[in-house]
Amino acid sequence: MSSPSPTLTPSRPLAGGAARAVRVALTGAVPAARAALLVRDDERPFALVGRWAAAAAIAGSAPLRVLDAEAQDAFAALDVLPPVAGDIPEGFVGGGWFGALSYGLGRELEPTLGPPPPPGRGERLPDAMLAFHDHVLVCDRAGQWWFEALWTDARAEALEARQEELRARLAAADTVAPRRLRTGPWRATPSPEGHARAVAACRERIAAGDLFQANLALRLRAPLEGDAADLFTRGVAALAPDRGAFLSGPYGAIASLSPELFLTRHGDRVATAPIKGTRPRPLDDPAAAVAHRDELAASAKDRAENVMIVDLMRNDLGRVCTPGSVRVDALADVRGHAGVWHLVSEVSGRLAAGVTDSALLAATFPPGSVTGAPKLAAMDVISSLESAARQAFCGAIGFASPTAGLELSVAIRTFECVAGHAWLDVGGGIVADSDPAAEAAEALAKARPLLAAIGAEPPTWSAAAAASPTPLRLAAHPVPRPDPAAGVFETILVQDSVPVALDEHLERLQDAAREVYGLALPGATEALILHTALEQGGSCRLRVLLDVDGQLGLQVAPLPAPGAVRLRAVAVPGGLGDRKWRDRRLIDALEDVTDPETPLLVDLDGGVLETTRASVFAWIDDRLVTPPLDGRVLPGVTRLRLIERAPVDQRPLTLAELRAADGVLVTGALRGLQLVERLDGEALQAPDDRLRTLIERFPRL
Numbered sequence: 001m002s003s004p005s006p007t008l009t010p011s012r013p014l015a016g017g018a019a020r021a022v023r024v025a026l027t028g029a030v031p032a033a034r035a036a037l038l039v040r041d042d043e044r045p046f047a048l049v050g051r052w053a054a055a056a057a058i059a060g061s062a063p064l065r066v067l068d069a070e071a072q073d074a075f076a077a078l079d080v081l082p083p084v085a086g087d088i089p090e091g092f093v094g095g096g097w098f099g100a101l102s103y104g105l106g107r108e109l110e111p112t113l114g115p116p117p118p119p120g121r122g123e124r125l126p127d128a129m130l131a132f133h134d135h136v137l138v139c140d141r142a143g144q145w146w147f148e149a150l151w152t153d154a155r156a157e158a159l160e161a162r163q164e165e166l167r168a169r170l171a172a173a174d175t176v177a178p179r180r181l182r183t184g185p186w187r188a189t190p191s192p193e194g195h196a197r198a199v200a201a202c203r204e205r206i207a208a209g210d211l212f213q214a215n216l217a218l219r220l221r222a223p224l225e226g227d228a229a230d231l232f233t234r235g236v237a238a239l240a241p242d243r244g245a246f247l248s249g250p251y252g253a254i255a256s257l258s259p260e261l262f263l264t265r266h267g268d269r270v271a272t273a274p275i276k277g278t279r280p281r282p283l284d285d286p287a288a289a290v291a292h293r294d295e296l297a298a299s300a301k302d303r304a305e306n307v308m309i310v311d312l313m314r315n316d317l318g319r320v321c322t323p324g325s326v327r328v329d330a331l332a333d334v335r336g337h338a339g340v341w342h343l344v345s346e347v348s349g350r351l352a353a354g355v356t357d358s359a360l361l362a363a364t365f366p367p368g369s370v371t372g373a374p375k376l377a378a379m380d381v382i383s384s385l386e387s388a389a390r391q392a393f394c395g396a397i398g399f400a401s402p403t404a405g406l407e408l409s410v411a412i413r414t415f416e417c418v419a420g421h422a423w424l425d426v427g428g429g430i431v432a433d434s435d436p437a438a439e440a441a442e443a444l445a446k447a448r449p450l451l452a453a454i455g456a457e458p459p460t461w462s463a464a465a466a467a468s469p470t471p472l473r474l475a476a477h478p479v480p481r482p483d484p485a486a487g488v489f490e491t492i493l494v495q496d497s498v499p500v501a502l503d504e505h506l507e508r509l510q511d512a513a514r515e516v517y518g519l520a521l522p523g524a525t526e527a528l529i530l531h532t533a534l535e536q537g538g539s540c541r542l543r544v545l546l547d548v549d550g551q552l553g554l555q556v557a558p559l560p561a562p563g564a565v566r567l568r569a570v571a572v573p574g575g576l577g578d579r580k581w582r583d584r585r586l587i588d589a590l591e592d593v594t595d596p597e598t599p600l601l602v603d604l605d606g607g608v609l610e611t612t613r614a615s616v617f618a619w620i621d622d623r624l625v626t627p628p629l630d631g632r633v634l635p636g637v638t639r640l641r642l643i644e645r646a647p648v649d650q651r652p653l654t655l656a657e658l659r660a661a662d663g664v665l666v667t668g669a670l671r672g673l674q675l676v677e678r679l680d681g682e683a684l685q686a687p688d689d690r691l692r693t694l695i696e697r698f699p700r701l
Helices: 032-039 103-109 153-171 192-207 228-239 286-298 300-318 357-364 375-385 436-453 502-517 525-536 585-594 637-645 655-660 689-700
Strands: 019-026 046-052 055-060 096-101 128-133 135-139 145-151 187-189 213-225 243-249 252-258 261-266 269-273 275-280 327-337 340-350 396-401 405-410 414-418 421-430 488-495 540-546 552-557 565-571 598-602 608-611 615-620 623-626 648-650 664-668 672-679
Touching: 019 153, 032 046, 032 055, 032 135, 032 153, 032 228, 046 096, 046 228, 046 396, 096 243, 128 243, 135 153, 145 153, 187 192, 192 213, 192 375, 192 421, 192 436, 213 300, 213 375, 213 436, 228 243, 228 252, 228 414, 228 436, 243 396, 243 405, 252 396, 252 405, 261 357, 261 396, 269 300, 275 286, 275 300, 275 436, 286 327, 286 340, 300 327, 300 340, 300 357, 340 436, 421 436, 488 502, 488 525, 502 525, 502 540, 502 637, 525 540, 525 552, 565 585, 585 598, 608 615, 608 655, 615 637, 615 655, 623 637, 637 648, 637 664, 637 672, 672 689
Parallel strands: 565 598, 565 672, 623 648
Antiparallel strands: 019 145, 046 055, 046 243, 055 135, 096 128, 096 396, 135 145, 187 213, 213 421, 243 252, 252 414, 261 269, 261 405, 269 340, 275 340, 327 340, 396 405, 414 421, 488 540, 540 552, 598 608, 615 623, 615 664, 664 672
C-alpha cells in the first residue's frame, strides 16, 4: 500500500510543550467491567477493558482535542504526541489518542481499491473516531483505580478539577450501575442461504486464481432501547473479552467485545496475534467443548487458513521491520474465548529506525486476518460480495500513547449503534474447500454468545421465497461498484421542448450534490436546462452531469427506440445505492453479460431491487408493489409520480412474487411505464384490464 500523507500539523498544541507523568491513587470499589459507566454521561467517553497496557481497564472522556476525520489524516495524527519529561511509572498510560479507525480507511492507503457497497440506511460511522486525552482513569489488575495525566502547567487547574470529579464518582460506587437495556429482535441480512451464495461466489473466484482467501461477513440488525454503554457493560461482564472497547460521540457508539490483538508497539518492538479458525465452545457442555476443541486442532483446513494469514502478517510487518527480525512466536494454537475456540498465532518483529506508528499502520491496515490474501484482491472481492459497507467492523480500536506505545484490537465481535439502531457484522475466512452452508453456520455461531451476553435472543431471518442467482464473476478483478468520485447525473425527458418533471429531477440532483459532495447546485442550473431544452425544438433526452467540484455539463441525444422488456435476474449484493452515478462500469459489464435482456438486480436472498435503468413494480391483488427506499435503490422520479397517483405498497418484493404477479412494470424517465414480457426466459402473466387502464391513463393521472 502507498504511504500516508505527511505528518499532521495540529490546529493547536496538544499539551503546551513537555508533559510530566502524574499518577494519583483513587479510592473506589467499581469493578473494571463497569469502567464505561463511570464516564458514560461525559463528552466523548471511552473505555478499554480486558488486557490493555497491563491494566484491567482504562477509561476517559472530555478530550483535549478531537480529530476532524474529513480534513485530517487519521494515521498521521497518531504520530502527534507530546514529549514526556521526568520519571515514568511502570505501566503508565497517562493519555494519548484513543478511538477507532474504520475499515474504510484502507482505501485511503490504496486508491486503486474499488468502492464499497452502499452503507445500510442509517448505518454510517466516520472513517476515524479519534480524540486526544491528556488524562485517563486506570484500574490495575489488583482492582486499584488511578488518575493518570500528561500534566502540564497550562492544564494544571483543569486537571486538578477533573481528578476531584472522578474521585467523587469512584467514591459513589453504588451509583455506578447499569440502566435498562432492550434490544431485538435481531435479523440476519443476508440469510444463511444468501450468505452461502456469497461464499460460493468467493470460492469460484478462488478456483479461478483471483485470490487464495477472503473474509466475508453478514450483518445482524436490531432496534436498541437504551445506552450502548450498558450493552458494552453487559457484554464484558458475561464474556470477559481480552480487547473490549467502548467509545461514543455525536456519530453514535461502538461496543466491541473483540478477543483479537491487531498490533502492539512498545519502543521498537511490534507484535500481532491473528485469529483464524473457530469452533463452538459450549460452557454448559464440557464434553462437547472438548470435542470441538480437538476437532479444531485436527482441522487441516483451519490450520492452512491460519498459516496463510500468518504469512500475510509476516509480509506486512517485514515491510517496516529490520530484516531478519520478524518471527512467528506461536502458530495455530487452540485457545478458548467467549463461547468459541480459536486458532491463534503470534508474529513479532523489531521496527526499522525511524518507522512511526503511521508508517506501521500504512504497512498493515486493515488487519490481514479480516481481509484475506492477497490483501488487495481480497478487499475487492469483499466489496463485491458483501451487502453493506463495513464501518468500524474489521478496522482497529485502541490507543497511541507517548508513554504506553501503540495498542490496537481487531474490531470484530463489535456492536455499532446509531440513533436507536444497532448492527453486528459476523463472518469468517473463505478458502478453496470452504463449505458454504458450514461457513454461514459458523458466522451465526460467532453471533450467538454475543447476543446472549447482552440479553438478546438468537437471530432470525426471512427465508427467500425463490433462490437468488449466485453473483457473477465478470472479470479476473471484480468490476468495481460505481465510484462517487466520477460524479452523478440526471436523465430528463424533453417533450416539445419542455423538460418533464424538472422540479423532481432538480430536487434529486440537489440532494445528491449536498449529501455526497457537500455542494449546492449553481444558481443558473434550472435556467440552463430550460434554455437547452427550448433550443432542441422538439423531443429528446437531456442528461445533466455534475462533477465532484460542482461543475455542470449537459448532453443532448435522441430518445431511445421503444422495445420489448425482457429481464434477467442478476445478484448484486447491496445493490447500486440511491444515487444516479456517472461511473457505469459495473452496469455496462452486467448489461454486456445479459444482452439482449436487461439486468434485474436482486439481493442474495432473491429480493428484487431494480433494473440497471428502471424501477420495478409488480401487480399483486389489484395493487402495485415496489421495493422500499432502503438505500439500495434509486428513488426514481417516475416511480415517485406513480406512487402519488396509484395504489402502491412499498415493501420487500421477491423474485417468486414477481414471477407469480398478475403483471410486472418497469418505470423510467424516458419510457414511462412499460410492461415486462419475460423474466429469466419465461413469459410473465399478461396484465389484467385494470392494470392496462392504469398504464394507459398514467400520463394523464
